[in-house]
Amino acid sequence: xxxxxxxxxxxxxxxxxxxxxxxxxxxxxxxxTFESVxxxxxARRVQAGEAFDVVVLAADAIDKxxxxxxxxPGSKVDVVRSGVAVAVRAGAPLPDLGSEEAxxxxxxxxxxxxxxxxxxxxxxxxxxxxxxIAAQVAQRVVQAxxxxxxxxxxxxxxxxxxxxxxSELLPLEGxxxxxxxxxxxxxxxxxxxxxxAASTQADAARALLAFMASEGAEIKQRHGxxxx
Numbered sequence: 001x002x003x004x005x006x007x008x009x010x011x012x013x014x015x016x017x018x019x020x021x022x023x024x025x026x027x028x029x030x031x032x033t034f035e036s037v038x039x040x041x042x043a044r045r046v047q048a049g050e051a052f053d054v055v056v057l058a059a060d061a062i063d064k065x066x067x068x069x070x071x072x073p074g075s076k077v078d079v080v081r082s083g084v085a086v087a088v089r090a091g092a093p094l095p096d097l098g099s100e101e102a103x104x105x106x107x108x109x110x111x112x113x114x115x116x117x118x119x120x121x122x123x124x125x126x127x128x129x130x131x132x133i134a135a136q137v138a139q140r141v142v143q144a145x146x147x148x149x150x151x152x153x154x155x156x157x158x159x160x161x162x163x164x165x166x167s168e169l170l171p172l173e174g175x176x177x178x179x180x181x182x183x184x185x186x187x188x189x190x191x192x193x194x195x196x197a198a199s200t201q202a203d204a205a206r207a208l209l210a211f212m213a214s215e216g217a218e219i220k221q222r223h224g225x226x227x228x
Contacts, residue, residue: 002029003204008046009056010039010118011147012082012165013191016223017056017212023219024211030204038146039118046070046196053199054208058119059192071194075206077213078228080220084120084187085166087154087175094176095161100184104131106161114142114150114159116168123187124163151175165189166224190228 002025009017014036021032037045039057046055046065055062055071056079065071086097086106095106107113107128115121121143128134128141142159144150154162155174162175169177181187193212195205217227 002031003201004031005033005053005201005204005208006051007032007034007054007056007193007208008042008050008052009034009036010042010058010191011036011149012039012118012168012189013056013080013225015171016080016167016216016220016225019219019223020212020216021208023216024208028207028211030208032208041146049198051198052196053201053205054193055196056191056193056212059190060119062192062194066194070197072197072199072202075195075202075209076192077194077209078190078192079209079212080191080225081228082165082167082189082191082225083180084124084163085169085180085224086178087151087162087164087169087172088160088178089154089157090174090176092160092176094178097179097182099182103181103185104133107137108133110140110161112140112142112159112161113137114144114153114162114164116144116150116164117146118165119189120163120165120187127185127187170224191225192228 096102149168150162150164151169151172153159
């Protein structure tokens with residue numbers, strides 16, 4: 001009888017983790033179930049000591065949990081690297097994303113700009129500050145609620161220009177993915193995993209993390225990510 005493992009993650013890795021977990025279950029006999037919520041909520045719940053075996057979040061969030069003693073020292077592994085893309089509502093004109101200056105013009109021209117509560121949203125805010133337009137667009141930026149994809153707001157027509165992890169935009173209907181941010185301003189997040197201090201099945205959890213870190217390159221790429 002295999003182990004029964006539970007994990008928690010942010011929404012950006014929801015679909016890729018579901019596939020990786022299913023493949024690991026086939027090969028190992030261990031049952032793996034992930035709950036995916038907003039990254040801030042996921043970190044808070046692990047911080048509060050909820051009984052998960054593994055947690056998958058942006059690398060810096062895992063580091064904070066490690067410093068707080070909520071994940072097992074030495075158990076952190078990098079799983080995927082995830083870039084950010086831009087989306088508009090299906091049928092809307094496509095902005096030019098060919099250069100940093102083109103993206104800056106697109107942002108200034110947009111009636112509303114949507115971003116997430118996750119690491120990509122934090123980085124986008126810093127980019128606006130670096131461009132010197134933060135005050136100019138302050139009344140037009142819309143932060144999606146935790147756990148709600150930015151693309152959902154785009155599809156509803158609530159946001160004209162949506163910026164989020166490509167992995168979160170790919171499965172959504174009603175939007176057109178214009179493309180990734182250009183290399184000069186691409187926002188890349190490494191998502192890492194660790195064994196939770198609350199786990200009573202640390203060996204099985206470590207085996208799962210080793211699998212997720214080293215296997216499934218095709219699955220990761222199909223979900224808009226790259227192996228870490």
